[in-house]
Each structure stands twice: as C-alpha cells, then as structure tokens.
Amino acid sequence: MIKVENLKKRYEDFCLDLSFxxxxxxxxxxxxxxxxxxxxxxxxxxxxxxxxxxxVRIFGRDVKDLSVEDKQRxxxxxxxxxxxxxxxxxxxxxILKQMYPRFEEERFFELCKKMSLPVRKQIKEFSTGMxxxxxxxxxxxxxxxxxxxxxxxxxxxxxxRNEILDILRDYLAENEEASLLIxxxxxxxxxxxxxxxxxxxxxxxxxxxxxxxxxxxYGVIKADEALFERLDKEHILAYRKEKYGYAxxxxxxxxxKENYPEAVIENGSIDDLILIMGKRREG
Amino acid sequence: xxxxxxxxxxxxxxNRKNMMIYLFISVFMSFAMDGxxxxxxxxxxxxxxxVGTISYDEFDGGMSFLMCLxxxxxxxxxxxxxxxxxxxxxxxxxxxxxxxxxxxxxxVPFSIPESLxxxxxxxxxxxxxxxxxxxxxxxxxxxxxxxxxxxxxxxxFALALLLKQFAGLKEAxxxxxxxxDSCPAALLTGLIALFYLAAVTLLYKLSVKTMENKEx
Numbered sequence: 253m254i255k256v257e258n259l260k261k262r263y264e265d266f267c268l269d270l271s272f273x274x275x276x277x278x279x280x281x282x283x284x285x286x287x288x289x290x291x292x293x294x295x296x297x298x299x300x301x302x303x304x305x306x307x308v309r310i311f312g313r314d315v316k317d318l319s320v321e322d323k324q325r326x327x328x329x330x331x332x333x334x335x336x337x338x339x340x341x342x343x344x345x346x347i348l349k350q351m352y353p354r355f356e357e358e359r360f361f362e363l364c365k366k367m368s369l370p371v372r373k374q375i376k377e378f379s380t381g382m383x384x385x386x387x388x389x390x391x392x393x394x395x396x397x398x399x400x401x402x403x404x405x406x407x408x409x410x411x412x413r414n415e416i417l418d419i420l421r422d423y424l425a426e427n428e429e430a431s432l433l434i435x436x437x438x439x440x441x442x443x444x445x446x447x448x449x450x451x452x453x454x455x456x457x458x459x460x461x462x463x464x465x466x467x468x469x470y471g472v473i474k475a476d477e478a479l480f481e482r483l484d485k486e487h488i489l490a491y492r493k494e495k496y497g498y499a500x501x502x503x504x505x506x507x508x509k510e511n512y513p514e515a516v517i518e519n520g521s522i523d524d525l526i527l528i529m530g531k532r533r534e535g
Numbered sequence: 536x537x538x539x540x541x542x543x544x545x546x547x548x549x550n551r552k553n554m555m556i557y558l559f560i561s562v563f564m565s566f567a568m569d570g571x572x573x574x575x576x577x578x579x580x581x582x583x584x585x586v587g588t589i590s591y592d593e594f595d596g597g598m599s600f601l602m603c604l605x606x607x608x609x610x611x612x613x614x615x616x617x618x619x620x621x622x623x624x625x626x627x628x629x630x631x632x633x634x635x636x637x638x639x640x641x642x643v644p645f646s647i648p649e650s651l652x653x654x655x656x657x658x659x660x661x662x663x664x665x666x667x668x669x670x671x672x673x674x675x676x677x678x679x680x681x682x683x684x685x686x687x688x689x690x691x692f693a694l695a696l697l698l699k700q701f702a703g704l705k706e707a708x709x710x711x712x713x714x715x716d717s718c719p720a721a722l723l724t725g726l727i728a729l730f731y732l733a734a735v736t737l738l739y740k741l742s743v744k745t746m747e748n749k750e751x
Contacts, residue, residue, distance in 0.1 A: 300599050300751040323605035333600040333751075336546060336591045343545035351538035351605050374549065 253278075253398050253431040254297060258306035261296055261455075268292050268455035271306075274398075274431050279424060281442035281463075282435035283522055284452035290435035291331060293452065294402045297433075298328065310398065324352055327396030329387040331403035337376035341369060344390065352394035360393045367415065381412040388416050392423045399423075399432040405441050413441060420445060439522030443467065451525050458529050459489070461503075470520030471505030472528070474498075479515060483508075490529045501528040539606055539614040543588045547622075554584070561630070565637040571650050573637070574630035575657040581626030582665045585619040589669065590677040599751035608746040612673070616739060619665050620658070627654040659731055666738040674745045 254274040261268040268289050274280050282290045295301045297308050299315040308315040311322055335344050341364055348355045364371060367385045375383065388404050401420075405413040424430060436442055442449060442463070449466060451459040461470070475483060476497040487504035501524060502508055509517050518524075547554070557580050565573040592598055602608065631650055638645035671687075672680040698704055715723060 295599070295751070298603050300602060302750060320605045320607065320610075323603070326603065326605075328600065328603040330600050330603070333596040333598070335600065336542075336594060336597050338549050338591055338594070339542070339545055340549070343542075343549065346545060347538050347542045350541050 253311065254433065255309040256293075256297065256306070257309075259293075259296055259303050259308060260305040261292060261301060262304050266292075266455055268296065270452070270455070270457050272450060272457065272460070274433055276431055277429050279432045279434070279445060279447045281446035281449045281522075282433065282452055283439055283442060283449055283526055284435075284437065285526060286437060288437075288452045289455040290437075290452055291402055292455070294330075294400055294433070294435060297400065298326075324354070324394070325397040327391035327394065327399040329391040329399075329401045329404050331406055334383065334387050335375065335390070338374060340374050341371040341386070344386075345371075348390065348393055354395045355393055356395065360389065363389045363392075363419065367419075380407050381409070384408055384412065385416060385419075388419055392419065395427065397427075397430055399430060399434075401432065401434045403435055403437070405436060405438055413438070417441060417445060437526070439526060443522055449522060449525075451522075451529055453529065459525065466520060466522065466525070469505055470501065470503050470525070471508070472518045472520055472524045473500040473502055473508055473512075474516040474518070475500060479512070483512065483515075492528055499524075499528060501525065536606060536610045536614045538604070539601075539611065540618060543585070543614070543618050546588050546591045547584055550584075558629070562633055562637065565633050566641070571630075571634055571653045573634050574627055574650060574654050575661070577630035577633065578623050578626040578654070578657040579661050581622040581629070582619055582661055583668075585615075585622040586665050586668050586672065588618070589615065589672045593677055596751075602751055608749075609743050612669075612739065612742045612746055615669050615742075616666060616735075619669065620662055623658045623662055623665070627658050630654065630657075663731070663734055663738075666735060666742075670738045670742045670745070673742050673749075 253276055254272075256273070257271050259268065259270055266287075266289070270289075270293065272280075282293060284290050292301065296303055297310070297315065299308070299318065310318060311325065313319075313322060335347070339347075341361075345355075345357060345360055348360070349357060361371065364386070367382075367389065369378070369382055369386055369389075375386065378386065384404060384407070388401065391399055391401060404420075405416055408416070420432070420434075424432065432445075434442065434446070446463050448460065448462045450457050473483070473488075474494075474496065480491075480498045480500070483500070487502050487507055489501045489503055491498050491500040501520065505517055505520065508515055561573060561577050561580065564576060592601055601611070606614075631647060631654060634650060635645055635647060667687075668680070668684065671683050674680070675683050698708060715726070718726070
C-alpha cells in the first residue's frame with residue numbers, strides 16, 4: 253500500500269530521513285514525542301511537502317502521479333487541517349457524495365448521530381472532541397483502502413479517545429484488507445490497535461517492532477548503580493539516569509529475569525519506548 | 536472538481552445573510568443611481584464572493600486537507616476560475632433583474648437587450664481583475680494578497696499620473712485608442728478576444744504553477 257524509500261526532507265533545524273513499508277491489511281502506528289517528525293512523515297507520504305530525496309509510492313504509484321481515482325481510495329484525517337469550519341455536516345455530506353463514488357451517506361449520518369454530532373451546526377461551533385470525531389468519520393465514510401490518520405485522538409479525554417478507537421476497530425473488522433497508518437503520541441491508543449509500531453525521533457525511525465513482541469519481550473529494568481555496573485548490556489537498547497539509578501530498556505526481558513532475579517523488571521510499554529529510546533542520548 | 540464546486544456553493548450559501556445584505560444594498564443603490572451601473576456592481580459583488588472562498592479554504596490550515604481529497608492542484612485552480620465566472624454570470628443576471636424591476640417601479644424606460652452587451656463586458660472585464668486576485672491570493676495568501684493588491688492599485692495610479700505628466704506618452708495612448716476606434720468591428724472584437732484569452736491563460740498558468748510548487 254505504501255512504500256517509502258530513503259525519504260529525506262530537510263528543514264533548517266530538522267531532517268526527516270526514513271524508509272518503511274505498509275502492506276495490505278496492516279495497521280501500523282507511528283509514535284514519537286511532539287516534533288519528532290510524525291506529521292511531516294504523513295505529509296510527505298501524501299505529497300503535501302516535497303521530498304528532497306527518495307521516493308514515496310502509494311498503491312504502487314509515485315505519490316506525485318496519484319490519480320483522482322487513487323485518491324478516492326484514501327481516507328485522511330489530519331491533526332491541524334479539515335474541511336472549512338464554516339461548513340456544517342450536511343454540506344460536508346453533499347461534498348463527499350460528489351467526491352467519492354463509494355461514499356456511504358446513510359452510514360455517515362448514522363455515525364454522526366451515534367457520536368452526537370449536530371448536522372446543521374457550523375463546525376466552528378463544535379468542541380475539540382466533536383471536531384476530532386467528525387474528522388475520523390469523514391475518513392471512514394467512503395470505504396477507503398488506505399487510512400492515514402494523524403493524531404486523531406490528540407487533545408481528547410479518555411472517553412472521547414475510546415469512542416474514536418472503537419469506530420476505527422469496527423471499520424478495520426469490517427474491512428480486513430484495509431491498511432491503516434496512524435500517528436499518535438498517546439501510546440496506549442496504539443497498543444490495542446496496531447500490528448506494529450514505528451518509533452520516530454528527530455525524523456528517524458529508532459525502532460520498528462510488532463506490538464505483541466514489544467509488549468511481550470520488551471521491558472524496563474530498574475537498576476541501582478551496583479547492578480547497572482555488572483549488568484550484561486548486550487540486550488539493552490537504551491537507558492537513562494534516574495534518581496534511584498538507571499532505567500534500562502531491553503528487548504530480552506526474560507533473559508534478565510532469569511539471570512538477574514534481584515532486578516526489578518517491568519513490562520515494557522510504548523510510553524517507556526518513547527521516554528527512554530527518545531531520550532537515550534541523556535543516558 | 537464537482538465536489539469543489541459544491542463546497543464553494545455551500546460556503547457562500549452558509550453566508551447567505553451577508554449576501555442578502557449585499558443584495559439589499561444593491562437594490563438601494565439602483566434607486567439612487569441611474570442606468571445600468573447596478574449590473575456591473577452585482578457582477579463584481581458575486582465575483583468577489585467567489586474569490587473569497589479561497590480565504591475560507593485557507594482558514595485554519597484547511598488547504599492541506601483539501602489537497603488530500605480526490606482533486607488535483609490543477610483541478611483546484613480550474614474550479615476557482617470557473618466558479619468565479621459562474622458567480623459573475625449570476626451576478627450580472629441578478630443585476631439585470633434588479634435594473635429592470637427598479638426601472639419599472641420608477642417608471643423610467645429600460646431595455647434588457649441593450650443592457651446585455653454591458654453585462655457581457657462587465658463579466659469579461661471584471662473576470663480579468665478577479666482572476667488576477669485569485670493568482671495573487673494563491674501566491675501570497677489571504678493576508679499578504681491584500682497588501683499586494685494595494686501595491687498593484689498604487690502602481691496603476693502611478694502609471695496614470697505618469698501618463699498625465701508626459702505628453703508624448705499620452706499622445707501614444709490616444710493614437711492607440713484612435714487606431715482601435717478606426718478598426719473594423721470584427722477586427723476589434725478579435726483583438727479584444729485575443730487579449731482576453733491571452734491574459735486568462737497567463738493568469739491560469741501562473742495560478743497552477745503557484746499551486747503545484749506549494750507545500751502545505
């Protein structure tokens with residue numbers, strides 16, 4: 253579905269440099285702190301910013317050559333951009349009907365109703381949560397084969413985030429061949445949704461791992477100075493200094509459990525991944 | 536492109552209250568002023584409303600999302616040009632209706648067929664100005680384009696002053712007007728059509744180039 257090869261985009265104080273692939277039916281998450289390069293990655297994939305080097309292919313076609321028909325197969329929700337806030341949902345439905353042959357009007361209004369979105373009120377009067385829900389509903393309204401969602405749950409409370417994640421899960425269950433690339437800095441949102449996770453930091457992919465593997469094999473070792481000194485560092489991916497000693501991120505949790513029974517080892521989470529891997533130079 | 540057209544219609548319709556106020560002003564003006572002035576006024580009014588949809592598109596970074604929809608950047612420009620023309624035609628027709636109704640109420644003679652050439656020239660002449668506004672707004676954004684328009688008006692004013700100052704230049708312009716005046720009607724129409732098409736093509740190509748080079 254997506255193939256990104258040696259994509260480079262340079263800004264004054266930032267350089268995006270990555271390669272990755274999103275096959276059919278895969279749900280991948282992009283995680284990283286604010287400013288890590290998640291939105292720039294998605295914008296580059298969509299051709300909104302031009303790559304300095306490398307290539308991006310969607311449905312096997314260079315992103316520059318995407319046809320209108322190709323774009324009809326995309327479902328997009330962007331973090332800081334949407335339909336004009338001066339429109340209302342009824343108007344948006346009229347527009348989508350003209351733009352997407354596979355637009356499911358009935359389902360669209362059904363979801364709006366389910367999410368308590370008023371159809372005649374201008375979007376500018378919506379709350380942040382309502383706007384976020386609408387963005388996702390729009391992206392899912394036309395049976396897209398490829399979904400690209402940039403921070404769809406940013407700035408929302410737990411309830412609103414769960415609602416959005418539920419809509420996404422339902423969609424993916426109904427459309428098994430659809431692929432999803434979703435970015436977020438809220439890792440728990442992605443843990444229950446994604447097949448694999450890419451950790452991005454300073455425009456580069458620091459780690460790519462299947463979510464199950466990440467949660468099963470990865471862990472955080474909490475070590476004091478003495479334990480830190482004698483610890484075998486072969487399976488330590490990154491560490492950072494803490495008040496009590498060191499927090500070490502490993503991809504072989506069981507190995508350390510077996511060989512260092514005195515060590516405190518916690519299950520790894522994507523939050524640990526962002527915190528420790530993203531700041532590993534501090535270690 | 537049809538979707539973009541619907542979007543712009545919806546955007547303008549959402550602001551129908553403002554449109555009604557403008558329409559009311561038009562009717563009021565047509566009572567205060569003589570002749571077909573109102574046709575030019577309504578043509579320009581609706582044309583400006585059409586160009587104004589670019590500001591709505593740009594509001595809150597909305598353009599990046601629009602460019603992800605199933606439209607090309609060229610489609611976007613083409614739609615703006617056509618939408619602008621469509622609204623100008625609607626404006627001219629409304630102007631003719633207002634002109635006719637007000638003339639009836641005031642009991643003054645009027646002729647719809649005679650007002651048609653004026654409406655056509657209003658549409659074509661104003662469309663050049665509006666297309667230039669589209670090109671400038673796409674290039675510089677809503678805020679900067681206002682400054683750019685002021686600069687352009689300033690340059691035009693300065694040129695007019697220059698024309699007044701230099702007798703030779705003034706004579707050359709008069710000679711050109713005299714030449715055009717002496718041209719057969721068919722040749723003159725052809726020259727105007729050629730100039731119009733060349734100007735529209737240039738403005739369209741500039742707008743497409745701007746959009747294609749833009750990053751969102």
